[in-house]
Amino acid sequence: xxAPKYHTKFGSLAHFEKGGVQSITDDVKHxxxxxxxxxxxxxxxxxxxxxxxxxxYVLETIRAEGNSPWYTCAHxxxxxxxxxxxxxxxxxxxxxxxxxxxxxxxxxxxxxxPRGQPMGWMKIRRGHQAMLPRNSAYQFRAAQPAVLIQQTCxxxxxxxxxxxxxxxx
Amino acid sequence: xxxxxEFVNVLASKPDAVSGYKSFTLGSFTFCRDEYFAHVxxxxxxxxxxxxxxxxxxFLRALMRDVAWGFFYGWVNFDAVIGTVNRYESVDLYAxxxxxxxxxxxxxxxxxxPTAQIRATFEQMLDDWTNEGFDxxxxxxxxxxxxxxxxxNNTAKVTRARELAKRCVGLKGDLAMRSDTSGAPIxxxxxxxxxxxxxxxxxxxxxxxxxxxxxxxxxxxxxxTWNPSFTSVVKYSFMCPTxxxxxxxxxxxxxxxxxxxxxxxxxxxxxxxxxxxxxxxxVIMKAGDMAAMPAYCRHQGFSPKRSMLLVWxxxxxxxxxxxxxxxxxxxxxxx
Ligand SMILES: [Fe+2]
Numbered sequence: 001x002x003a004p005k006y007h008t009k010f011g012s013l014a015h016f017e018k019g020g021v022q023s024i025t026d027d028v029k030h031x032x033x034x035x036x037x038x039x040x041x042x043x044x045x046x047x048x049x050x051x052x053x054x055x056x057y058v059l060e061t062i063r064a065e066g067n068s069p070w071y072t073c074a075h076x077x078x079x080x081x082x083x084x085x086x087x088x089x090x091x092x093x094x095x096x097x098x099x100x101x102x103x104x105x106x107x108x109x110x111x112x113x114p115r116g117q118p119m120g121w122m123k124i125r126r127g128h129q130a131m132l133p134r135n136s137a138y139q140f141r142a143a144q145p146a147v148l149i150q151q152t153c154x155x156x157x158x159x160x161x162x163x164x165x166x167x168x169x
Numbered sequence: 170x171x172x173x174x175e176f177v178n179v180l181a182s183k184p185d186a187v188s189g190y191k192s193f194t195l196g197s198f199t200f201c202r203d204e205y206f207a208h209v210x211x212x213x214x215x216x217x218x219x220x221x222x223x224x225x226x227x228f229l230r231a232l233m234r235d236v237a238w239g240f241f242y243g244w245v246n247f248d249a250v251i252g253t254v255n256r257y258e259s260v261d262l263y264a265x266x267x268x269x270x271x272x273x274x275x276x277x278x279x280x281x282x283p284t285a286q287i288r289a290t291f292e293q294m295l296d297d298w299t300n301e302g303f304d305x306x307x308x309x310x311x312x313x314x315x316x317x318x319x320x321x322n323n324t325a326k327v328t329r330a331r332e333l334a335k336r337c338v339g340l341k342g343d344l345a346m347r348s349d350t351s352g353a354p355i356x357x358x359x360x361x362x363x364x365x366x367x368x369x370x371x372x373x374x375x376x377x378x379x380x381x382x383x384x385x386x387x388x389x390x391x392x393x394t395w396n397p398s399f400t401s402v403v404k405y406s407f408m409c410p411t412x413x414x415x416x417x418x419x420x421x422x423x424x425x426x427x428x429x430x431x432x433x434x435x436x437x438x439x440x441x442x443x444x445x446x447x448x449x450x451x452v453i454m455k456a457g458d459m460a461a462m463p464a465y466c467r468h469q470g471f472s473p474k475r476s477m478l479l480v481w482x483x484x485x486x487x488x489x490x491x492x493x494x495x496x497x498x499x500x501x502x503x504x
Binding site: 004 | 337340359360365370384400403405426427434450456457459463466474483500
């Protein structure tokens with residue numbers, strides 16, 4: 001007897017299937033149902049689109065395409081690649097370019113060119129999760145459209161368009 | 170009605186002469202098992218005897234989660250009748266209290282116990298009632314039967330430590346990656362999941378800062394089902410991915426909004442009213458789908474093939490109280 005063969009089904013920008021909420025008696029909007037590939041397929045490059053939020057915390061879908069601006073953040077963040085391939089370049093940002101208020105939530109744009117010691121870079125693919133260490137500057141580079149999920153806090157760059165991304169009926 | 174029970178040691182009987190299993194008493198509740206079933210009995214407030222029966226395997230799968238998760242967030246319903254509510258320094262044990270019909274019939278019972286007491290009782294029950302060859306954390310196709318008379322034990326499998334990263338999996342001094350040598354071979358259902366590590370090019374001195382890991386490879390090597398680990402942490406934002414196969418052995422009623430991000434394959438969720446169990450919605454989740462579980466619901470997932478689910482939790486210690494006080498909403502977002 002041979003062991004059964006399993007096929008693990010992932011989604012991608014090119015091919016994804018959405019499930020959905022089948023209401024019995026509840027309001028489907030209460031489930032804030034969306035899909036990261038659907039969001040990314042309709043997003044501009046590097047829009048940080050909130051698709052999960054819990055108080056100050058968010059998960060954002062990002063369509064990575066080309067070079068992003070340089071970002072920095074006073075707390076750690078993480079990026080999970082769900083499709084494609086993304087380089088992440090890191091610089092240990094000089095103190096005067098770091099977020100002044102170290103209690104500030106969410107990523108901000110680095111003002112001007114980032115200055116500081118290069119920390120190195122990494123390349124992540126589907127299923128890889130990268131750390132974006134607090135007070136570093138980071139830039140995403142994607143030759144082809146890719147999809148990232150960012151674990152962070154809601155900040156000034158976070159975009160909310162729930163009615164556009166969520167199932168409403 | 171919340172009766173407060175004084176601290177006592179674990180009350181266990183001698184092993185039954187026929188089945189070999191001990192019975193346990195916790196406050197006014199009695200737990201005993203036979204070859205096929207776990208039996209829970211209590212006395213109603215009007216003094217009538219009442220009882221409830223669960224399949225022994227299902228009961229042990231639920232008990233395993235409750236014990237391993239330290240009673241988790243909010244409600245851990247073993248089924249539509251019995252379960253626990255985490256009050257964070259104490260735990261409610263109930264029968265029928267969150268079942269609309271039983272509550273209305275006033276045959277329910279809820280008692281509150283110091284966490285240490287209910288934990289010790291549940292741990293001993295789990296160990297005594299779990300036979301060799303049955304792993305309550307394993308998918309049904311990957312383990313033996315829970316049924317029959319007492320034979321041996323499976324202590325190693327029922328005392329696994331939860332895997333909790335402090336900052337990120339794979340960092341020096343943090344939760345390690347899983348490997349063949351760490352006793353975590355790739356699961357049969359994830360044999361096709363790419364295992365290659367991310368490319369890392371740190372400058373000298375930044376080896377522990379330029380960090381990424383293969384989360385899907387990490388999950389493909391999970392030996393358990395329906396048991397979230399922590400893999401990355403931002404303040405109180407916890408990424409709690411887990412591998413799911415067959416049925417979530419508990420029905421979780423959260424005391425806060427929780428989010429599910431389906432990373433591959435699919436899970437179907439039954440959502441019901443937290444207090445009564447009345448059905449509210451079904452949520453069908455496929456790869457890339459995101460959904461919130463409102464704080465008023467209880468939910469149970471069904472995963473036809475082993476799948477990867479990212480449970481995203483806000484572990485803020487004050488959040489449950491903020492929801493109770495109306496300071497934090499029960500629904501994830503208004504739009
Ligand atoms: Fe849950």
